[in-house]
Amino acid sequence: MEVSAEAKRIMVVALGKLYSSRTQRGGLRLHRSLLLTLVMKSARDIYHAAQTTTAEGMEEDCEDQQPSEVEMTTETSGTPELQGPASLPLMATDAYVQRRTQNQENTCLSGPPHHTRKRRGKATAEPDFLPCKKAKLEYGTAQQLIVTSVLVDYANCSSELGPSPNPIPLQTVIAAC
Amino acid sequence: MAGPGGDMQWCFSQVKGAIDDDVAEEIVSANCKSAEMLRHHTPFWASGTPTSTKAPHCNLVAHCVSAPVGNKGPSECAWTSDIISTVEFNHTGELLATGDKGGRVVIFQQEVENKNLPQFRSEYNVYSTFQSHEPEFDYLKSLEIEEKINKIRWLPQKNAAQFLLSTNDKTIKLWKISERDKRPEGYNLKEEDGRYRDRNSITALRVPVLIPMDLMVEASPRRVFANAHTYHINSVSVNSDYETYLSADDLRINLWNLEITDRSFNIVDIKPANMEELTEVITAAEFHPHQCNTFVYSSSKGTIRLCDMRISALCDKHSKLFEEPENPSNRSFFSEIISSISDVKFSHNGRYVMTRDYLSVKIWDLNMENRPVETYQVHEYLRSKLCSLYENDCIFDKFECCWNGNDSVVMTGSYNNFFRMFDRGQRRDATLEASRENSKPLQVLKPRKVCTGGKRKKDEISVDSLDFNKKILHTAWHPQDNIIAVATINNLYIFQDKVN
Numbered sequence: 001m002e003v004s005a006e007a008k009r010i011m012v013v014a015l016g017k018l019y020s021s022r023t024q025r026g027g028l029r030l031h032r033s034l035l036l037t038l039v040m041k042s043a044r045d046i047y048h049a050a051q052t053t054t055a056e057g058m059e060e061d062c063e064d065q066q067p068s069e070v071e072m073t074t075e076t077s078g079t080p081e082l083q084g085p086a087s088l089p090l091m092a093t094d095a096y097v098q099r100r101t102q103n104q105e106n107t108c109l110s111g112p113p114h115h116t117r118k119r120r121g122k123a124t125a126e127p128d129f130l131p132c133k134k135a136k137l138e139y140g141t142a143q144q145l146i147v148t149s150v151l152v153d154y155a156n157c158s159s160e161l162g163p164s165p166n167p168i169p170l171q172t173v174i175a176a177c
Numbered sequence: 178m179a180g181p182g183g184d185m186q187w188c189f190s191q192v193k194g195a196i197d198d199d200v201a202e203e204i205v206s207a208n209c210k211s212a213e214m215l216r217h218h219t220p221f222w223a224s225g226t227p228t229s230t231k232a233p234h235c236n237l238v239a240h241c242v243s244a245p246v247g248n249k250g251p252s253e254c255a256w257t258s259d260i261i262s263t264v265e266f267n268h269t270g271e272l273l274a275t276g277d278k279g280g281r282v283v284i285f286q287q288e289v290e291n292k293n294l295p296q297f298r299s300e301y302n303v304y305s306t307f308q309s310h311e312p313e314f315d316y317l318k319s320l321e322i323e324e325k326i327n328k329i330r331w332l333p334q335k336n337a338a339q340f341l342l343s344t345n346d347k348t349i350k351l352w353k354i355s356e357r358d359k360r361p362e363g364y365n366l367k368e369e370d371g372r373y374r375d376r377n378s379i380t381a382l383r384v385p386v387l388i389p390m391d392l393m394v395e396a397s398p399r400r401v402f403a404n405a406h407t408y409h410i411n412s413v414s415v416n417s418d419y420e421t422y423l424s425a426d427d428l429r430i431n432l433w434n435l436e437i438t439d440r441s442f443n444i445v446d447i448k449p450a451n452m453e454e455l456t457e458v459i460t461a462a463e464f465h466p467h468q469c470n471t472f473v474y475s476s477s478k479g480t481i482r483l484c485d486m487r488i489s490a491l492c493d494k495h496s497k498l499f500e501e502p503e504n505p506s507n508r509s510f511f512s513e514i515i516s517s518i519s520d521v522k523f524s525h526n527g528r529y530v531m532t533r534d535y536l537s538v539k540i541w542d543l544n545m546e547n548r549p550v551e552t553y554q555v556h557e558y559l560r561s562k563l564c565s566l567y568e569n570d571c572i573f574d575k576f577e578c579c580w581n582g583n584d585s586v587v588m589t590g591s592y593n594n595f596f597r598m599f600d601r602g603q604r605r606d607a608t609l610e611a612s613r614e615n616s617k618p619l620q621v622l623k624p625r626k627v628c629t630g631g632k633r634k635k636d637e638i639s640v641d642s643l644d645f646n647k648k649i650l651h652t653a654w655h656p657q658d659n660i661i662a663v664a665t666i667n668n669l670y671i672f673q674d675k676v677n
Contacts, residue, residue, distance in 0.1 A: 006564070010510055013568055026323035026346060030408055030427040031458045031477055031517075032573055038513040039567070046510070 004050035010043040185659065186675040187622045189615055190299040193285070194668030195259075261664040263651055267331040267339065270655040273301055273662055274341060275669060276326025280310040282343055282396075284354065296619060299660040299673035305354055307396035310345040322347050328413045330422070332435075340399070342422065346409040349424055351400035351435065359387040405431050405441045412462045418469040425462035425474060432486075444492045445474060445484065460575075461521040473523070473530055479516035481532060481541065499530070499541050501548045511563045511572060519575035524584040525656075531587055533578040536560060538589050538599065553599040553606065556591050558629045558640050571645050579654045590649025593638070594665050595625055611649060611663045611670040621675055 014036045021028055258279025265274050273285040286304035291297035313322040323346055332340040338355040363385040368374055408427035415422045423444070424431050430445035445462075449455055457478040465471035470486045482495035503512065515535035522531045529550070530541045536557060539549035555576075559566060566572040571592070578589040590596045591608070599606045608625045615622055628637040651664040659674035 007510070010564070010567070017570075025321050026325075026409070027318070027320040030455075031460065034455060034458055034477060035514045035517060035573065039510055042510050042513070 004047055004054070007043040007047035007050065011040050011047065014040040014043070187609060187661075187672045188296075188675050189617065189620045189622065190660070190671040190673050191301060192611075192613070192616050192668055192670050194665075259667040261651060261667060261669060262325050262327065263329050264653045264662050264664050264669065265329045265331060265341075266653050266655050266662070267341075268333050268656060270657055270660065272304065272331070272339060273653070273671075274329045274331065275662075275664065276309065276329050276343060278323075278325040280308055280312070280324030280326060280345065282307055282309045282326060282329065282341075282352070284394075295676040296673075298658070299671050301671055305394040305396050307352070309343045309350060309352065309398075310348065313347070315347075327410055330413050330415050332415055333419055335419075342413050342415065344410050344413050344424065347403070347406055349402040349410070349413060349433075350398050351402070352396050353399045354394060354396045357393045357395060358390060360390045361385045362388050400435070400438050402433055402438050402441070405433075408458075411460060412474075414463045414472065416464045416469050417467055421469075423462060423464060423472060425459050427458040430459065430462055430472075430474060430492075442490070444486060444490070446491065446493060460518050463521055463523055466523050466525060466527045468527065473521055475518035475521040475532055477517040478513070479518055479534060481518070481521060481530060483530075483543065497543070497546050499546050499549075501539070507560070509563060511567055514567070514572050515563065520577040522578060522580060524580050525582065526584055529584070531578055531580065533576050533589055535572060535574075535576075538578055538587060540587070540601070551601060553587070553597075555589055555597050556595075556627070558627055559592075562640065566645070569645065571648070574648055574650060576649075577651050579652055581654045581659070582657050588652050588654060588661065590652055590663070592645050592648050593643040594647040594649055595627075596649045596652060596663055609672075611665055611668075611672075616670075622672065 018033060018036050018040075021032060258277060258281075260278040261275055262278050263274075263276040266272070267274070271287045273287075275283050275285075277283070282305075283303060284305045285301035287298070288300040288302060291300050309326060310324040312324045314320070315322055325345055326343050327346065328342075328344050330342045332342070332351075334340075338353050341352050341354070343350055343352060362369065363383050365379060365382060365385075366374060402424070406424065406426040406429070408429070410424055410426050412425040413422060414425075420435060422433050422435060424433065424441075425445075428446065428448040429443055431441040432444045433441045445459070447457070447459065457476045457480075460475050460477055462472060462474035465473075471483065472486070473481055473483045475481050479500070481499040483497040483499070484492035485496045486492060488494070488496065503516070518532045518534050520531075520533040523529070524531065524540075528543060530543065532539050532541065532549075533555075536559060537555055538553045540551040540553075542550045563572060576590050578587060580587055585602050586598055586600050588596060588598045594611045595608050596611065597606060597608055608627070609622045610625050623636075626634075626637045627643070628634065628639045633639050647665060649663055649665055653662045655661065661672050663670045663672065
């Protein structure tokens with residue numbers, strides 16, 4: 001789906017920019033990092049919404065979906081443009097880093113873009129764009145998001161990054177300020 | 178604004194800077210650590226003889242600018258140290274200061290002899306050049322502190338000397354620029370070259386006299402305001418009381434006394450207790466031009482807050498919040514980025530505030546908080562290109578804006594070396610270009626037009642042909658006259674209105 005592919009590309013680019021900003025002279029720019037994170041969050045939410053749409057299309061089962069999701073579904077399927085629906089529940093007050101640690105994202109982002117419409121059981125059972133308990137950012141227990149595959153993806157698109165970077169915990173990248 | 182009926186037209190006056198062919202085209206990778214240090218490099222664009230005693234130096238790290246959107250042009254490189262980062266007229270307009278990425282400040286002075294000749298009154302020549310900031314290293318955080326001058330603000334003149342504040346990411350400095358055109362001669366104990374005279378040869382006393390000498394302009398740092406900002410300083414603003422000034426970084430605003438360097442008062446702090454809850458940062462701040470208790474600051478969320486320092490010591494609670502609800506039909510992935518305000522400027526009369534976000538300029542009446550009174554689209558044709566502009570980083574460009582002396586016209590920059598003027602009274606706007614092709618003396622600038630779709634007319638330029646590496650981020654308008662200074666990446670253009 002076009003929206004889904006676009007959203008994924010935006011996320012990949014944002015991650016690449018966040019990563020390369022670590023080596024920038026003058027240190028991490030808080031404003032820029034914040035904007036990139038907000039874009040990534042928007043894209044991620046729309047990506048998951050699009051994935052849910054695909055899954056729903058296959059399953060024809062909306063029983064345990066909340067009304068807001070259905071609203072999103074109808075709106076995303078209707079708009080070919082890059083315009084997220086206004087009713088998308090963006091968590092303005094939520095931690096903008098917390099969900100990086102969740103595994104669902106990892107499974108969605110890594111690997112080649114899936115052409116199959118295979119339903120990811122985890123994603124639909126527990127959609128992560130709905131309000132959930134805050135994940136505590138304890139370094140001992142937080143999962144490391146392996147971004148290597150994502151960044152390799154980005155590196156293939158642009159020559160800015162050199163050899164594949166080592167996996168780094170994303171919260172370190174962003175919350176370093 | 179071109180047109181019949183006596184509308185203002187703009188003429189080229191001067192350009193400072195290297196011709197593009199002269200700029201080195203060595204492509205050095207941005208991550209290359211083996212960059213040489215080139216000492217004593219005078220900025221290309223400070224034509225004329227710099228008169229400062231210390232020769233500036235720069236980092237010879239050329240960086241690659243990514244290919245412009247839609248263009249197959251080659252990557253261009255420039256001396257990064259020559260990139261102009263700020264432009265500011267002083268209060269009389271006689272002096273024009275520029276700061277660059279190499280930490281240098283170059284001051285141009287209006288040619289005195291031409292002041293009464295209308296068509297030549299905008300001739301500016303180099304007055305002083307000095308190295309304001311040097312690269313530093315924060316050992317605690319293992320961070321390099323860039324020497325790039327983020328802002329220059331002039332102090333009103335009180336005596337023969339001129340004062341300005343210049344700031345990089347972390348440190349603000351107060352510079353005194355003074356002229357010396359006489360020197361003492363005829364000391365009793367010393368020769369002219371400083372050697373001591375033979376005691377036996379001194380038979381009479383004489384009084385040293387001051388004799389004229391070639392004008393020398395000296396810049397000396399009088400105050401250094403350091404260690405008050407954890408985040409990157411984006412604004413400096415001198416108060417109308419001429420005793421205090423504010424400096425703003427991403428999360429805090431500090432109030433300083435111009436005389437005191439070891440103390441500052443924190444007046445705004447938006448840092449959340451948990452940094453993961455951060456949703457907005459401060460992007461610009463400015464004092465009211467007449468009310469010394471009032472200032473505004475803009476945020477990355479597109480809001481402007483007006484604060485009154487009389488209410489409490491910590492101005493976390495705003496007195497007014499200026500915010501326009503978002504148009505839902507314009508919502509996109511990049512809505513947050515393009516609504517971030519990059520510049521905020523009070524009008525000279527203090528009644529309005531102008532803000533610049535990525536695509537528009539908005540003018541707010543201080544008495545109305547719920548929407549701007551005027552909105553001007555700078556380059557609306559870019560709205561459909563936001564994804565490409567995001568990928569090539571242009572969407573993060575911070576454009577500035579400025580008022581003319583009587584607040585009737587506002588100006589801001591765009592891409593392809595275009596800059597835009599909006600006449601508020603006549604509801605007219607113009608797109609002009611700063612380019613070497615239009616740089617014959619007193620040549621009138623032809624208005625430009627961007628073709629947004631459909632058939633491209635002659636003389637129009639299509640959106641895909643725009644060069645996104647050529648951007649005008651910094652512009653300044655003479656406070657009392659129709660003379661403007663427009664900075665491209667590494668050239669400074671000066672234009673004046675056409676004299677009939």
